[in-house]
Amino acid sequence: MKLEEIFLREIVLWRCMRALGCVLLFQHFVSMGVCTIYRTVVAEGVINPLTILANLSTSWVMPAKLLSLTIPAICLILLARVHINNYAVSAWIPMYQWQSWRRFFTFKVQLGFSMITGACVLLSSFYTSLALPTFPQVFVRCSAEDVLCGPRKMAVICVGMFTGISYSMKYFLNNGNIITPAPAHPRKLQLIKSSLRMQKVKEACNTYGVSSFSLTCTVFLCIFASVVMCLSGGGSFPDVMHILELQLVMIVILSTLLLVTTLSVFSNILNIFLSEPIEIPLTVDEDSTSGTEEDSWRLCHTLSSSGLLQLLAFWDLKTLASADPRSLLRRTQIFTISQPGGHPRNWLGIMNPSLNLVRKFTDRLRRHNCPEELPQEPPKPVEATDVNKNEVTKPPPVPLKERLTKIVMSLKRYPIFSYFLSELPDATNRSIFAEALPVIWAVEALGDLVAASFTEDKFGIVQRNIPDILMAFVHLQKMVDSVGRVSVTRRASTSDNCQSDQQLRKALKLSLRTSIYIVTTTFGPTVLEMPVSGECRSKLQSYLEFKEA
Template identity: 25%
Template structure:
C-alpha cells in the first residue's frame, strides 16, 4: 500500500513537469517559426507570414503531436531514472551498457520520436521542406513528356533522417553521461529560480550540440545517404529531380539554407527534450516533508522512521533522508519529536529507528571500502616464481622428489588455520615459521624465505625477466567497540602462490593478456573504480550530516538523554569510517579530482562524491567535538578511537 501511494506521488510530480513543458511549448514553436522564415530585408512580410503560420491548422496539429511526444518522453524519464549512477570501468563496459535490451528500446523509441518531431519541424517550416513528394522541375525522359511525374524531395527526407539521428544520439548520451541520475541540489531554491538558472544552459547546450550532431550527420549522409534515398525512391516509385543537387555530394551539403534548417530543427528538438528533463529533475528532487510521528496507527507508514527503515522506492528513501537533514538543521520543533519518548512505555522509538538506519548505512559503506582495499591490495601479494634452475632439476629424478616435497610442504602450509596477527609481526612470524636450515626444506620455500629477508640480494633485485617484486599488502582492520571498551581486530591472512602467472600461462599468453588489457576498448579508467565505490555516497553524506546535527542539538535539547545511550556507537562508526576513507585515498588515482565544467547543463557531481563525503565526515566529527568538548572523555570508546578523539579535540586532525 505504501509503495502504491509513493508511486502515485511520483506520477503527480511527473505530471506537473509535463504540464509546464506543454505550457512552454507554444513559446518554443513561435520562436522556431519566426527564425525558420527569417527575412531581414523584408521585416513586414516576415512578421505577417509568421503570424499566419502560427494560426494555421497544421501548426496546431504539430503542437498536439509534439505534446504527445513530450508525454512519451516523460514516461521514459519516469521508467529509467535512478538515484545511483552507473559508472563503467572501461570503454568495453560502457559499450556493453548501451547494448542492454531496455536501453535499445529507449534508443529505438527516441529514433521514432525524433522522426516525428522532425516531420513537425518540416511542416511548420513550409517551403521546400514541407512534403516528401514534389513535382519534378525536369522530366525524367522525353517519352513521358505528356505524363505528370513526381519526384522525391530529398530535403524533406534529409530532415527526417536527421531527426532519427538526433534521437539516437540523445538516447546514447542519456546513458553515457548518466542523465538518468537524479542529483539532489545542495541549496534549496524555488522551482522558478531553478528553471530560470537552467534556461540559458538549455539554449546553449541545445545550440552547440545541434551543431555537433549536424556535422556528424552530414558526414554520415555523405557516405551512406544514397542507401535510404534509393530505398525510399524505389518503395514509393518516385523519380530523382536532376535539376536539384544531391545532398550526398559536397555541393549539396554546402548549401547553407539546408544546413541552417537542420541546425534550427535540431536545436528546437533538443531544447524541448532538455526542458522536459529539467522539469522532471526539479520536481522529483523537490524536498518533501514526512511526519516524524502520528497519533493514528493507520498513518504510521507515512512517518519518517518507518520510511527510512522500510524497503520502499529508492527515490522515496532519498527524499526521506533529505528531509531528515533539513529537520536536523532547521526545525527545533521536529527535533523534539525525534528526541521524544513513546507514550505509554517511555521508549525512544523515533531516535532508535533513525539512528539505527543511519549507522547501518555508514557501516555498509565502511565494509565496502574495506573490501575494495582488499581487492586493490591483492595486486601486491607476493608470488614466488620458478627459476630456470628449478626447471632443470624437475626433469631429473632427484628433482621430482624435491617438487613432491615442495608440494607437500605447500599443502601443509595451506592447511594451517589462519589466525589474525599484528601487522608489525607478519613478516617476522612468517620467516620464523619456515625452517630454512633444515636439509629437507624445499628450494621453493628457501627462496620464499630469502625474499622476505631484507638482507638478502633477492629483496631489491630481479633475477629473472618473469619475476617482479610487488609492494607489500595493505592491511586493514575492522575495529569494533565492545561493552567494556576493548578492541577487536580482524586481519586478513596472507595468501601465497608458489608459481607466478607468467610461468603458468606461458610467455605468449601473458603478452597477449597484457596487450588485451591495454586495448582502446578494454583499457580501464583509473578513477572509475573509486567513483563506483562512492556512487551512492549522497545518502551517506546525508546520514553523516543528520546524525551529527542531531547529536550536536541533543546537547541542549535532549531532555531525556536518549542520544547519550548511542553516542558511543556514533563516534565509533564515524572514526572507523574515517579510517577506511583515509586508507582509500592512499590508493592510486583515488585522490585525483576530475575537472568540473560549471557552465554545462549535464551534471557530473557524482564524480566528486568521495571528496564531498570525506569533507562531510570530518565536519561531522568536528561538529560533535566542538559541541561536547571535554565531556566526550566520559564516553566509552576504544583506546585507538580515544587517541583519534583527542586529535579532534585539539584541532590537529
C-alpha cells in the same frame, strides 16, 4: 502495497505529468512562436511587426495549431516513459571495458534508444512543417509529382536521428540519467527560467553533440544524402540545385536547435520536478494497526527503502536536522518519548537506518581495500578416505567457474584481450563512492542532531548512542583516508566528464570532518569520557585540539 510503489504511483507519476505540462506549454509558446516568426520573416518575406504579432496570436489560439500539438505531446510522452523507467540516483561505473558495450546492447537500452530516436525524428519533422509548410511530415506520403519531397524527408530524418542518438548516448552510457536533489532548492519557476538561458542552451548543444562543427558536418551530410536520393529517384540537375539552396540549410539548422533546446528543457524540468524535496511525517496516527504500520508513510520506513525515495528521505532528514528555524517544530518530535512506555521510538527510527547505512558503506570499503582485516574463514578439512575408509588418491574435480576464471586469466596475457578483460583502474572504489550521497546526508544529519540534543534533548535519549555514532564516524573516516592514499585519483582516459565519484569522495571527507568537529566542540572534553575505543579516543583528542584539517 510497498513504499516504492506508493511513491511511484502517487508522487513520481504526478510530478512527471506536471513536468510534461510545463514542457508542452514551452512547445506551444516558444517553439511555435519561433517557427511562426521564421515563416513570416524568412519564408514569406514580411517584416511588418503588426503582421508578425497577428500571426503569432493566430498560431497560439487557432484550433488547427492547437490540434497539431498532439505530435509533440506524443513525443514527450515517449521521452517521459524512457526517463521514468531508466532514471538513477547514482552514477554507473563500469568495472571492465566490455561492460559499456554489454550495457549498450541490452534490450532495455536498445528500446530506449529507439523510442528517443523516433521521438526526435517526429519532433524535427514537426518543427520543419511549422516553419515551412511545404516541408511534409515524415508520416505523410509524398506525391509522385514532388521530386523534392523524398530528399527533404531524408534531411529531416537524418537531423532527428543524429540528435536522438547523441542524446541517447549521453543519457544511457555517460550517466545522463542521474537525478539529484538540489543543495538549495529555490522556487521551481526560477530553476525553469535558469534552464532557458542561452548559456544553458549552448551547453546542451555541446553535450548532445550539436556543436558548430558537428552541426556543419550534419547539414552537409543531410544535403549529400538528399542529392544522392534525388538523383537515384530520377531527378534532374535543376532539382539538385533546388536542394542545395540556402533555405534547406537554414531550416535544418533551425529544427536542430529547436530539438536540442526541447531536449535540454525537458530533461532539466523533469529533473526539477522529480527531485523536489518532500516532507515525510515522523509519526503516524494512534489508531494505525500493526499490519499497516510496517508500510506506513513514515520517515523511519522511507530511510530503509531504496532509490529516489531513500535519497529524498535522507534529504528530508538533513533538512530536519539543520539549524533552520522552520524545522524546529519537527525536530522537537525526535527528542520525545512514547506515552505510555517512555520509549524513544522517533529517535531510534531515525538513528538505526542512518547508522546502518554508514556501517554498510564502511564495510564495503573495508572488504575491497583491507581484506586482511576481515575475519578469515577456517579452511575446510579434506577427507583423506572415502565412505569405505579407503584412501582417496584422485583429487576433487575443479568447478566450472574456476576453470572459466583460469581461461580468462590466460587470455589477459594478450593485449587485445587484456584491453577488454582487465579491470578498469579504481573501478570498484569509484562505484562505491558514486553511491555516497545518502551517506553524506546521513552523516550530516546525525552530527547536527547530536549537537542539537545538547540543548533540546530533555530526556537524554540521544546521549546513550553518541559513542556508537562517533565510532562509526571515525571508522568511516579512517577507511576513506586510506582509500584516498592508495587509489588512483586522476584518470585521463575516463569517459565521464563530471567525475561525480571524486566529488562525492571529497564531500564525504568534508562532511565527516565537519560533523565530528560539531560534536566535539559542542560537548567539549566530555567526549573523551565516553566508552569508545582507544583509537577513537585519540582521534577525538586531535579534534579537540583542532589538529584535523
